[in-house]
Amino acid sequence: MTHESFTDIDYGFMKHALSLSKRGLGTTAPNPSVGCVLVKNNHVIGQGWTQPGGRPHAEIHALTSAVSSPDGATAYVTLEPCAHKGQSGACTDALIQANVKRVIIASLDPNPQVNGKGIEDLKAAGIAVLSGCMKEEADKIHRGFFFSLQKNRPLYTAKIASSLDGKIALQCGESKWITNDQSRMRGHSLRANHDAILIGIGTALADNPSLTCRLKGLENQSPKRIVMDRQLRIPITSELVLSAEKIPTYIFTEVSNSKDYPPSVNIITLNNIKDLKEVSRVFLSLGLTRVLIEGGATLLSAFIEEDFVDDIYWFRSNQVIGADGLSAIRSLALRQLSDAKRYKLQELLPLGTDILERRTRRR
């Protein structure tokens, strides 16, 4: 069903749709964040992206924002239009009713209710449909959604802020700040495009973090916060608990709630919170498809051991802390080098005195 002869014009408009789809990341889960551009006579007449909460879908947003009639237009969509009538009507029906002439798709939707059916329905209505245009780029953007359907877990991204020699805190626990302002701002933009930030109780106790997005204009895109805390040690006076009314906060634990936490704190009790497969299923049930792990070393190492860390954003400063500092990763008790997990370099970005290394898990 893929097509090799897309024109430069097709690539240009699909690139535009892909950039729109990135806008919604972190706000649409469990729905994917899709982009759509409507084009007539080589002019954009409408554009849309999945709206916060996952609805309206990108196609509907584009159709309703169109400045002229979409009759005869080409729709560029980053994901196959939905064919199922969920809480809103199917996007295929909306495109058919709008009388668009062509639909160019990047990725197919693995959702069994859609997978290929979106294309079939459009074709049955006489619309020319081509798929596979910039699929690789679109697949990356939609990974959280795809993982939720195909791997039964969210996409996990690790953010590490370390010294030049890979330390994330001094022995005494001091860690504010290791990386510079530029790195930390980049870290905040990562927060904005994830559904939740995950930390262990060690970090909650040592840093009393807020875990909010404090970038100007994106303050309302702070993700949910999750603390893994087997024995429910997080203090009632912690920043996370105090701000739970404003920003959804979940504490995963193994004990029943014996403290007087405010009702805004969501306490989730599991039999074994070290079972990361089970924890992942619960994350999905909370509608989370993109989770940012912000440490500390113990929690991150557990996810690495499980081979669940998909992306790493490693911010490295110019300081040397030394062997008594806390390493970003704990002992993995490897017996041979061939057992070491490897992460492929995707990007190296200088950030003033720091450097950002972006890596992805090697399959």
Ligand SMILES: NC(=O)C1=CN([C@@H]2O[C@H](COP(=O)(O)OP(=O)(O)OC[C@H]3O[C@@H](n4cnc5c(N)ncnc54)[C@H](OP(=O)(O)O)[C@@H]3O)[C@@H](O)[C@H]2O)C=CC1
């Ligand atoms: N520079 C940086 O990027 C960062 C630095 N830090 C620094 O790291 C230090 C804290 O690190 P660390 O002590 O390792 O703390 P973590 O945040 O990794 O918390 C570890 C604790 O989380 C609990 N936990 C619950 N579930 C799990 C699980 N499935 N796997 C592993 N742990 C789980 C355990 O405690 P229990 O059994 O009680 O539940 C465990 O001891 C601080 O000094 C902080 O400043 C932290 C984050 C980022």
Ligand SMILES: Nc1c(N[C@@H]2O[C@H](COP(=O)(O)O)[C@@H](O)[C@H]2O)[nH]c(=O)[nH]c1=O
């Ligand atoms: N020390 C350190 C980081 N630490 C991370 O940021 C958290 C604090 O977040 P907040 O309270 O929202 O500012 C902290 O608990 C840890 O996860 N991050 C960085 O970009 N650079 C740094 O040098």
Ligand SMILES: [Zn+2]
């Ligand atoms: Zn739809």
